[in-house]
Amino acid sequence: MGRWEPNARERLAEAALGLYGERGYEQTTVAEIAKRAGLTERTFFRHYADKREVLFAGSRDLQELFVRAVADAPENAAPIDALALGLHAVCAVFADRRPFARARHAVITANAELRERELIKLASLSAALADTLRLRGVAEPAASLAAEAGVSVFKVGFERWIAAAEDRDLAQLVREALTELRAVAAGS
Amino acid sequence: MGRWEPNARERLAEAALGLYGERGYEQTTVAEIAKRAGLTERTFFRHYADKREVLFAGSRDLQELFVRAVADAPENAAPIDALALGLHAVCAVFADRRPFARARHAVITANAELRERELIKLASLSAALADTLRLRGVAEPAASLAAEAGVSVFKVGFERWIAAAEDRDLAQLVREALTELRAVAAGS
Known part of the structure; x- marks a missing residue:
């Protein structure tokens, strides 16, 4: 080696x-x-298997971490609360990676194939979270809808976090996005 | 011609x-x-421009219809209610297309390039809905989160509609998915 x-x-x-x-x-x-x-x-x-994997190896780690945190949530936690624990776990990992995340985002945005790959990774994350919720006894369509909501909250919070002038924590922005989603769904 | x-x-x-x-x-x-x-x-x-467009021409029409219905919603409608009007408008179009939708879904599921294309179309729909909500005065991140929620509700309702044994209406399944999303977000 x-x-x-x-x-x-x-x-x-x-x-x-x-x-x-x-x-x-x-x-x-x-x-x-x-x-x-x-x-x-x-x-x-x-x-790395190739030059693309430099950009996406982190997505695989993120999915494992997110899924494990949801799986390990207290048995009686509601789906959205289990997802909140998963979101909290993944945010911790990104704390000191904002410059890398910004550079990565700029590269991906500039390339159609990479943008597609990013969409595939997010779809894979959503499917894995829905599987995990079903294993926790959540029925369909609640499991799929909760998983999609969890991914949307992460995506929207993450995009705000890497915006040029933003200096708030990822964890805070993701929490705010979750609160906002609850408000939107409630019709406010 | x-x-x-x-x-x-x-x-x-x-x-x-x-x-x-x-x-x-x-x-x-x-x-x-x-x-x-x-x-x-x-x-x-x-x-059709090519053999792929046979599968995706409908996605473009769907996006236009969805966006127009959201844009035309009453001025004081909450984002989620404007989206519900958009969902209602698109469901009407699909009413008699279940056999086509099932055949299309089977073809897309079997082909990686087509699955990617479908993800891109859904991401494009979400972005267009978020734009529309912002034009209605909805702030970020509420606009993006509501748009993502609208697309998730459509996607989950649609996937149930084309499932093998399903015979309920698309409109009904999409309404149920929206109700379920509200319940999930509220923590039940």
């Missing part, structure tokens, strides 16, 4: 985001990413 | 769906679709 490279994964991600932003995602090669990070291509491929 | 062909558009759509279901979407050509419909390729291209 070669020698141990301190923070190789993070260095590669940072180098990749920098290059995607400067030259465009399509124009950047794995060789260039490795070079900027001061690492070899071989090291790159120990951490 | 050639001679007038009665119901050419519908005949082409029916022929296309039949072939996509029997042979697979990828394996079907426009020539085969036109032949089964008893029409020419030239007529096909007067109605």
